[in-house]
Amino acid sequence: MANSAQARKRARQAAKANVHNSALRSKLRTAIKATRRAIEAGDTSKASEVFRHSCKTIDIIADKDIIHKNKAARHKSRLAAALKRCLPAANAA
Numbered sequence: 442m443a444n445s446a447q448a449r450k451r452a453r454q455a456a457k458a459n460v461h462n463s464a465l466r467s468k469l470r471t472a473i474k475a476t477r478r479a480i481e482a483g484d485t486s487k488a489s490e491v492f493r494h495s496c497k498t499i500d501i502i503a504d505k506d507i508i509h510k511n512k513a514a515r516h517k518s519r520l521a522a523a524l525k526r527c528l529p530a531a532n533a534a
Contacts, residue, residue: 466507469499469507469508472494475495476523476524488524488527496520499513500513
């Protein structure tokens with residue numbers, strides 16, 4: 442346990458930040474899963490809408506340094522590639 446008042450305060454702040462950051466990481470994972478589900482469902486218009494919302498969420502979380510900016514870019518790139526693979530099948534039909 443922390444001995445000084447400053448260390449006790451930092452421990453309280455760290456615990457509070459951990460709860461907040463955990464919630465944001467959960468929100469990130471949920472956004473990614475929602476996009477994957479929409480793509481697998483085959484509804485391209487809904488998938489595009491969910492993808493845009495997910496990209497916004499990913500960017501917000503990366504801006505807050507919850508995840509690294511390169512990790513955010515990697516997630517967005519892979520989701521965009523998955524969406525792109527889904528779109529030509531719909532356009533050809």
